[in-house]
Amino acid sequence: MSSKRIYLDNNATTPVHPEVKKTIIEAMEIFGNPSSMHSFGREARQRVEDARQKVANFIGASPEEMIFVGSGSEANNTVLSIIACSSSLNACIFGERSEILTTKIEHPCIMETAKCLGEKGVGVRFIDVDSRGKIRMDELRQILTDRVRLLSVMMANNEIGTIQDIKTISQMAHDKGILFHTDAVQAVGKIPVNVKDLDVDFLTISGHKIYGPKGIGALYIRKGAPFCPLIRGGHQERGRRAGTENTIGIIAMGKAIEMRTLEMREEEKRLLEFKALLRKGVEDNIPDVRFNGHPADCLPGTLNVSFEGAEGESILLYLDLEGIAVSTGSACASGSLDPSHVLLATGVGAELAHGSIRISMGRETTQEDIEYVLDKLPNVIRKIRDMSTVYKRSYAS
């Protein structure tokens, strides 16, 4: 195995920022329960509220519109569950509106929750996307009816990086009196996100995607938006999420956001350059490739590419042996027999979906990393294609 290790799977998770690490170690001392009235509690409370302020500022929200949760998945589950809320609870009356709309390229925590609600009698529909992963507006327009309660559209896709026009989509929903949620786990901290500008009702953020620790997320709930908690039984987070606050996680997430404020802009430029370099290197050195996702409206550090005649898990593992970490849309790597639902939704055939890898760069990615990948990748693909039953074109040797 190679002694070199290059991490290019930042959409899966990110390494904790060194400054965040320091903050976590320091925050270990703050053990008081933020709900306690004594000095220990007040100290913890102050740090939690400082973090809330930072997160809120970063996305243009007010602190009282933010709650901390255990993960992006929890935030998404919370929002979708509002619709199944008993009408006897305050602010959860929805009368005739009982449908949820979402897309075919959401994260499983949206899709599975939506399907589960569907089994309980809630109307659920999944909107198609085009070949670049953009939501089909004409179709959306048609199904935004008076029966719809909530529309949930992911801001930036984790697999292909495609960024949706959230402002327009949110506007369309609001014009019909429909609540709008966006899962912005992949967007916040990578591209500018402002809840007031986008005019969304709910927005999901995750800590570990932005160089914070795992097990912490945040949910924006627009002032006045209907809400009911997923986790009940405590007054924490203004009664919107029970359970003693994860103070260390919250403080760390505040720091991670603060570091994003300082680093994001410059990093975005750098990653776009690296991506162009990577894309060109792949195009120039490997025949029969297909780039997935949108060429322009895409996360700066995400590149998803399919290789004809090469299976993704093999690519991933040969790269792993070279010390390069990427992910794949192949079924083989997921433990199921299905390739990526996102790629299939964009109309990429099963074969190319099986042959896809996602390279997701981050703040620690360097130009040398990209050059190393470009040095190794062509040989890996060639080796796999030489063995392949389906790749007919022979390489000139």
Next chain:
Amino acid sequence: MSEQVEWVYTEKVKDHFMHPRNVLIDDTGYAEDGKGIVGNIKCGDQMIVYIKVDKEKGIITDCKWKTYGCASAIASTSVLSEMVKGMKLDEAYHLSPKHIAKELGGLPEHKIHCSVLGDKALRAAINDYYKRNGQLDKIQKEEARLVCQCMNVTDEEIERAVLEGARTYCELQERTKLGTVCGQCREEAEELMKKYIKTHFGEDLKVCL
């Protein structure tokens, strides 16, 4: 650091994955005595096995292969190609996925279907050899073949559903639950339905209502 973390598969799988044996990179000029193809790239794996046979002794003298698939599929075919060299045809014919997995030091549960393809491809190659040599009596009817891996539906069950009246894919789904999870087997199932409907009733497959 990476050396201290266990790899996803056994060392034997890793070795065969890193250094695959007996790959037939270019099949032009390789005069095989039998050739078998199984699998479907839409499902993520496909294998071709080529064998050479000592006709006097009934022994496999050489085995080459090509595989499109994951690491366990590649390693399965690679280890298989080593196992069968020098093996009698009868013996090779009865190799099972268990033998291959054992030789590899084990495979994760959800990867067993990758090794299933290896022994199938080998049997297909041996059958092809028998066919080419007019030994049709030696070809054993393949056991039921799994078509829908999610719901465990075989080609025999599809045939039975057709005999019991299924004429559309949807009717087949109702009877067998085939294709109700990932849906990838639809094309293959429809092809089989077409074949069975044609054979038994001389009709065509109908579209779902």
